[in-house]
Amino acid sequence: xxxxxxxxxxxxxxxxxxxxxxxxxxxxxxxxxxxxxxxxxxxxxxxxxxxxxxxxxxxxxxxxxxxxxxxxxxxxxxxxxxxxxxxxxxxxxxxxxxxxxxxxxxxxxxxxxxxxxxxxxxxxxxxxxxxxxxxxxxxxxxxxxxxxxxxxxxxxxxxxxxxxxxxxxxxxxxxxxxxxxxxxxxxxxxxxxxxxxxxxxxxxxxxxxxxxxxxxxxxxxxxxxxxxxxxxxxxxxxxxxxxxxxxxxxxxxxxxxxxxxxxxxxxxxxxxxxxxxxxxxxxxxxxx
Amino acid sequence: xxxxxxxxxxxxxxxxxxxxxxxxxxxxxxxxxxxxxxxxxxxxxxxxxxxxxxxxxxxxxxxxxxxxxxxxxxxxxxxxxxxxxxxxxxxxxxxxxxxxxxxxxxxxxxxxxxxxxxxxxxxxxxxxxxxxxxxxxxxxxxxxxxxxxxxxxxxxxxxxxxxxxxxxxxxxxxxxxxxxxxxxxxxxxxxxxxxxxxxxxxxxxxxxxxxxxxxxxxxxxxxxxxxxxxxxxxxxxxxxxxxxxxxxxxxxxxxxxxxxxxxxxxxxxxxxxxxxxxxxxxxxxxxxxxxxxxxxxxxxxxxxxxxx
Amino acid sequence: xxxxxxxxxxxxxxxxxxxxxxxxxxxxxxxxxxxxxxxxxxxxxxxxxxxxxxxxxxxxxxxxxxxxxxxxxxxxxxxxxxxxxxxxxxxxxxxxxxxxxxxxxxxxxxxxxxxxxxxxxxxxxxxxxxxxxxxxxxxxxxxxxxxxxxxxxxxxxxxxxxxxxxxxxxxxxxxxxxxxxxxxxxxxxxxxxxxxxxxxxxxxxxxxxxxxxxxxxxxxxxxxxxxxxxxxxxxxxxxxxxxxxxxxxxxxxxxxxxxxxxxxxxxxxxxxxxxxxxxxxxxxxxxxxxxxxxxxxxxxxxxxxxxxxxxxxxxxxxxxxxxxxxxxxxxxxxxxxxxxxxxxxxxxxxxxxxxxxxxxxxxxxxxxxxxxxxxxxxxxxxxxxxxxxxxxxxxxxxxxx
Numbered sequence: 002x003x004x005x006x007x008x009x010x011x012x013x014x015x016x017x018x019x020x021x022x023x024x025x026x027x028x029x030x031x032x033x034x035x036x037x038x039x040x041x042x043x044x045x046x047x048x049x050x051x052x053x054x055x056x057x058x059x060x061x062x063x064x065x066x067x068x069x070x071x072x073x074x075x076x077x078x079x080x081x082x083x084x085x086x087x088x089x090x091x092x093x094x095x096x097x098x099x100x101x102x103x104x105x106x107x108x109x110x111x112x113x114x115x116x117x118x119x120x121x122x123x124x125x126x127x128x129x130x131x132x133x134x135x136x137x138x139x140x141x142x143x144x145x146x147x148x149x150x151x152x153x154x155x156x157x158x159x160x161x162x163x164x165x166x167x168x169x170x171x172x173x174x175x176x177x178x179x180x181x182x183x184x185x186x187x188x189x190x191x192x193x194x195x196x197x198x199x200x201x202x203x204x205x206x207x208x209x210x211x212x213x214x215x216x217x218x219x220x221x222x223x224x225x226x227x228x229x230x231x232x233x234x235x236x237x238x239x240x241x242x243x244x245x246x247x248x249x250x251x252x253x254x255x256x257x258x259x260x261x262x263x264x265x266x267x268x269x270x271x272x273x274x275x276x277x278x279x280x281x282x283x284x285x286x287x288x289x
Numbered sequence: 290x291x292x293x294x295x296x297x298x299x300x301x302x303x304x305x306x307x308x309x310x311x312x313x314x315x316x317x318x319x320x321x322x323x324x325x326x327x328x329x330x331x332x333x334x335x336x337x338x339x340x341x342x343x344x345x346x347x348x349x350x351x352x353x354x355x356x357x358x359x360x361x362x363x364x365x366x367x368x369x370x371x372x373x374x375x376x377x378x379x380x381x382x383x384x385x386x387x388x389x390x391x392x393x394x395x396x397x398x399x400x401x402x403x404x405x406x407x408x409x410x411x412x413x414x415x416x417x418x419x420x421x422x423x424x425x426x427x428x429x430x431x432x433x434x435x436x437x438x439x440x441x442x443x444x445x446x447x448x449x450x451x452x453x454x455x456x457x458x459x460x461x462x463x464x465x466x467x468x469x470x471x472x473x474x475x476x477x478x479x480x481x482x483x484x485x486x487x488x489x490x491x492x493x494x495x496x497x498x499x500x501x502x503x504x505x506x507x508x509x510x511x512x513x514x515x516x517x518x519x520x521x522x523x524x525x526x527x528x529x530x531x532x533x534x535x536x537x538x539x540x541x542x543x544x545x546x547x548x549x550x551x552x553x554x555x556x557x558x559x560x561x562x563x564x565x566x567x568x569x570x571x572x573x574x575x576x577x578x579x580x581x582x583x584x585x586x587x588x589x590x591x592x593x594x595x596x597x
Numbered sequence: 598x599x600x601x602x603x604x605x606x607x608x609x610x611x612x613x614x615x616x617x618x619x620x621x622x623x624x625x626x627x628x629x630x631x632x633x634x635x636x637x638x639x640x641x642x643x644x645x646x647x648x649x650x651x652x653x654x655x656x657x658x659x660x661x662x663x664x665x666x667x668x669x670x671x672x673x674x675x676x677x678x679x680x681x682x683x684x685x686x687x688x689x690x691x692x693x694x695x696x697x698x699x700x701x702x703x704x705x706x707x708x709x710x711x712x713x714x715x716x717x718x719x720x721x722x723x724x725x726x727x728x729x730x731x732x733x734x735x736x737x738x739x740x741x742x743x744x745x746x747x748x749x750x751x752x753x754x755x756x757x758x759x760x761x762x763x764x765x766x767x768x769x770x771x772x773x774x775x776x777x778x779x780x781x782x783x784x785x786x787x788x789x790x791x792x793x794x795x796x797x798x799x800x801x802x803x804x805x806x807x808x809x810x811x812x813x814x815x816x817x818x819x820x821x822x823x824x825x826x827x828x829x830x831x832x833x834x835x836x837x838x839x840x841x842x843x844x845x846x847x848x849x850x851x852x853x854x855x856x857x858x859x860x861x862x863x864x865x866x867x868x869x870x871x872x873x874x875x876x877x878x879x880x881x882x883x884x885x886x887x888x889x890x891x892x893x894x895x896x897x898x899x900x901x902x903x904x905x906x907x908x909x910x911x912x913x914x915x916x917x918x919x920x921x922x923x924x925x926x927x928x929x930x931x932x933x934x935x936x937x938x939x940x941x942x943x944x945x946x947x948x949x950x951x952x953x954x955x956x957x958x959x960x961x962x963x964x965x966x967x968x969x970x971x972x973x974x975x976x977x978x979x980x981x982x983x984x985x986x987x988x989x990x991x992x993x994x995x996x997x998x
Binding site: 316317318320321322324325328413416417419420421428429431435436508509510511512513514515516519521553556557560561563564 | 635636638676677678679681682683684685686688689690692693695696697709710713714716717718721722733735738739742781783784785786788791792810812813
């Protein structure tokens with residue numbers, strides 16, 4: 002029981018890290034290596050609002066998410082759209098987006114370092130035990146989990162039940178065909194990229210309640226997010242969410258039952274095994 | 290051999306000979322830049338041997354490199370150094386063959402992330418093994434191998450990589466690989482064993498990366514897993530190779546040299562904003578040079594020819 | 598095409614502008630070089646311990662007119678580089694400082710790995726290397742190899758032994774039982790410490806009831822703490838790095854792991870630790886410690902805050918500053934920029950520093966603090982080699998609810 006709850010809470014954290022990248026990569030086709038930096042930027046924003054204005058990290062979402070949305074939209078329009086336009090095929094775009102977002106991630110690290118300095122940061126908020134089935138868990142992790150659940154539900158509903166969501170899914174399945182049925186692919190991609198960035202930064206704000214971070218830690222989150230997104234099968238947000246929870250449960254189970262030293266190893270082993278037997282990911286469809 | 294090939298060989302030998310003279314100038318600073326350049330030249334070129342024709346982007350360089358370092362770190366007190374290099378090469382080749390066999394079914398982005406996951410998996414297992422089985426001494430590599438020696442060894446390895454690359458390009462294997470890169474389905478239908486071709490190349494590139502790690506271990510003296518298995522290394526290798534152009538044997542090197550020089554310049558001139566300025570330079574490169582430096586060179590060469 | 602040419606030209610222009618820009622050089626200054634991480638995994642530690650002290654020291658020396666040499670007083674001109682937590686970069690930076698910038702002295706880099714990786718160059722170029730943030734069992738081998746390297750924080754063995762000694766004392770006084778839960782971060786330093794501690798604990802009559810590692814960069818350490826708690830320990834020891842020191846302590850609090858002796862290694866001495874855990878930090882043991890109530894250190898802490906805007910940590914900060922003071926005093930005593938003479942002077946003399954007198958014995962200063970404890974608002978040294986003023990150890994109270 003303790004393992005299941007712990008695993009689900011950790012899965013919530015992973016979902017916050019990965020959902021944004023799924024939108025950016027699955028729909029907008031940008032393998033965003035600056036994803037972790039955007040997350041850390043969200044953490045810094047939450048910290049700054051908390052320390053400066055005593056604003057709760059949960060409330061700070063009201064400020065962080067819209068700013069991140071606009072910021073990521075601008076990044077897409079000015080930095081990534083030219084690459085999309087000039088690339089002739091998906092492979093070329095992948096190479097270009099890896100190179101340019103790698104550069105953007107450096108810029109993010111540099112700017113955060115210039116503003117906040119290089120130290121470790123953390124703060125204490127809602128770090129009190131909360132009993133779930135008579136086992137104590139940190140309240141801030143539960144809040145973050147709820148945030149992840151709400152974000153996941155909203156995204157899922159929006160993508161599957163609304164017209165604008167449908168457009169995004171169409172672009173995700175086949176951008177050329179989507180173009181033929183009068184969907185503005187570039188607009189839909191910009192939307193997906195901006196939304197993805199907003200979710201990531203919001204996730205960063207929530208995660209900042211219980212992690213210790215510094216300006217250069219983003220790459221760790223990027224790697225985790227990449228693995229979850231691939232595990233889930235790239236094309237569907239549902240896949241990433243499920244993959245996040247599978248990973249959370251697996252890591253917690255291994256840490257509790259076998260050896261905490263093997264948690265990450267088990268996560269990667271799971272990942273490699275799944276890829277070997279389902280090369281298209283948990284929810285991906287066979288393409289060729 | 291054609292006339293052009295003889296000329297290319299001559300140019301390559303002259304360049305290598307000039308590069309080999311750097312330690313004799315006595316400037317430790319240029320030597321340290323030389324070691325960085327030689328390291329990434331070897332890694333990027335061997336990476337491109339596999340990834341250039343097949344278009345598979347591998348992020349496993351760090352895994353192989355780290356294994357090489359650990360072989361030397363663990364064995365330096367027990368075995369002579371050349372034996373360790375050999376062990377590293379064999380281990381790297383074996384692992385690469387294993388990975389190659391396992392990942393044949395994957396394509397595109399799944400392969401990218403698979404290799405990234407693999408690097409982390411190996412790092413975690415090595416750490417765990419060291420905690421549960423290890424001695425209390427830590428991994429120290431205190432030898433008398435000096436910086437010029439490391440540099441010459443790297444250059445030697447680089448020469449081997451180039452010869453190998455040249456040989457592969459003219460062999461049936463290279464031809465097969467180019468077809469796979471263009472269209473794998475066509476390759477299969479024309480009777481090419483795509484699997485073994487890809488594995489052979491992956492083994493070559495993995496072995497070279499492992500030996501590079503082993504060669505550099507004495508330079509670091511103290512082996513830490515976070516540094517030996519750095520994911521940043523894997524990314525940088527890819528980025529320099531792509532910057533130069535992975536479709537030509539000589540592509541990566543013309544990416545590595547300016548990249549390292551600009552990198553060094555930025556470090557020196559913007560000590561507080563190194564990362565920020567590097568990021569900006571990076572973006573400039575991506576937008577200004579879309580097909581890598583090799584693409585740029587070829588374009589100007591084609592134009593120069595057109596003018597006659 | 599045209600646009601592309603403009604871009605390339607702009608890029609070339611940027612590079613050219615950077616090349617043309619050279620810092621103004623005055624002949625009556627002393628050039629001091631510094632290379633340490635500003636970005637990368639070790640940046641957080643360097644930003645707490647290393648860089649503020651570099652700044653403070655340069656500020657202190659220059660505000661009293663500079664270093665007094667035979668040919669007059671000279672101010673310090675600081676040249677600093679970011680090694681981005683990459684050893685190759687660190688080696689290159691030291692080379693650049695010595696051969697391109699032609700600095701007169703170089704401050705030692707940050708971290709054990711970087712100290713050892715750059716030692717051969719410091720040696721070859723003949724610069725004294727006053728290492729601080731380096732803890733290794735190879736001190737005798739390294740000092741024998743390199744006649745210009747100096748150590749100040751002791752070896753891995755003393756580091757672990759003093760923790761065990763402290764716990765043994767508590768056990769002998771009947772304050773804690775013999776059950777120890779030990780965890781470590783699975784990275785070089787953590788592994789080394791855990792492997793060194795295991796036999797020593799057993800020899801001291803302890804029973805290690807939980808002994809696990811966790812990977813560097815784990816997002817969730819609650820299974821580790823839950824496992825440790827289930828083993829019902831009397832003492833908890835974690836050979837941890839900065840991010841996990843915070844995470845383990847937070848989880849111990851959530852899961853109500855109440856032991857009388859609770860030890861986390863690196864970063865327990867950071868002011869941020871107290872900032873996060875406030876009253877709950879009381880009684881927590883950690884690596885380092887000093888005697889912050891000596892007049893010299895009180896004054897140092899105050900100046901550190903005034904000049905850098907940050908609080909100094911209670912371990913390596915003051916020692917780092919002290920290493921700069923040693924360099925400063927040696928240069929002034931020699932009166933010239935003769936590096937060989939300065940190195941010899943450092944080997945043979947005793948120095949008055951903020952942490953008290955320092956004298957190197959075979960290039961190793963044998964007086965240092967090993968274990969500290971949060972008592973009230975300060976982190977006091979409770980165990981030392983050769984430093985007076987160790988506070989009596991207290992039992993850790995239960996977590997505040």
